[in-house]
Amino acid sequence: MPIFDNLGAFIPPLDxxxxxxxxxxMLLAAYAGAMWMFLTSAPKVHTVxxxxxxxxxxxxxxxxxxxxxxxxxxxYYNYEQTLGATGMxxxxxxxxxTTTAAPxxxxxxxxWYQLKKNTQLHVIMGASYGHNNRQRHVCxxxxxxxxxxxRVQSRRLKYKVRxxxxxxxxxxxxxxxxxxxxxxxx
Numbered sequence: 001m002p003i004f005d006n007l008g009a010f011i012p013p014l015d016x017x018x019x020x021x022x023x024x025x026m027l028l029a030a031y032a033g034a035m036w037m038f039l040t041s042a043p044k045v046h047t048v049x050x051x052x053x054x055x056x057x058x059x060x061x062x063x064x065x066x067x068x069x070x071x072x073x074x075x076y077y078n079y080e081q082t083l084g085a086t087g088m089x090x091x092x093x094x095x096x097x098t099t100t101a102a103p104x105x106x107x108x109x110x111x112w113y114q115l116k117k118n119t120q121l122h123v124i125m126g127a128s129y130g131h132n133n134r135q136r137h138v139c140x141x142x143x144x145x146x147x148x149x150x151r152v153q154s155r156r157l158k159y160k161v162r163x164x165x166x167x168x169x170x171x172x173x174x175x176x177x178x179x180x181x182x183x184x185x186x
Contacts, residue, residue: 043072044119046144048181049126051136056123057111059135059173064151066113069120115147134170135179142167142183149181 050056060066110124121144123137130136139145145167152159152171162168166183173179 043069045072045122046115046119046139046141046147047122047124048144048148049124049138051125051127051129053111053123053125055135055173055177055179056137058175059171059179060111060113060121060123063157063171063173064148064155066115066121066151069112069114071109071112072120115144119147121148130180135177137179137181138184139181140184145169145181145183 048056061068110122113121113123115121127136127138149159149161149167149169152169158172160170162170166185168180168182171179171181
């Protein structure tokens with residue numbers, strides 16, 4: 001059994017394994033494994049900036065029938081705030097944002113919806129009003145807007161695609177308001 005004779009070369013002695021340094025290495029490895037599991041199981045989050053949070057709630061919950069989602073754990077630590085918006089075009093930022101929020105929700109938290117199985121939509125304030133005070137929903141992710149457009153099409157809502165690159169389309173809501181959904185390109 002020459003295989004088992006050399007096995008001791010690959011397994012460290014027990015006294016070094018349970019030393020302070022060995023325990024620290026094992027703890028760090030366990031922590032890295034736990035963080036990997038946490039981050040790989042976290043849902044992908046798309047953020048949409050809107051000009052009015054209450055109208056957005058009526059659109060996403062009422063018209064598109066998206067289910068309300070829980071806030072993912074990694075957002076409890078202000079993850080989105082660290083991304084920064086310093087390079088954002090002022091055209092899309094609201095000069096006087098409305099602070100209307102759904103009852104029981106804070107305007108700062110925004111709205112959370114389940115877009116797909118492991119994909120969530122985070123709706124926050126920050127977009128300016130469009131032409132003729134049109135409701136504007138702005139997103140930096142084309143995949144997000146494609147998913148919303150598919151939802152609009154599946155609900156048989158009246159819409160018009162204005163441009164494909166960057167994606168920009170209009171949707172009429174139940175109150176006959178025009179909502180503009182725009183992809184922002186860098």
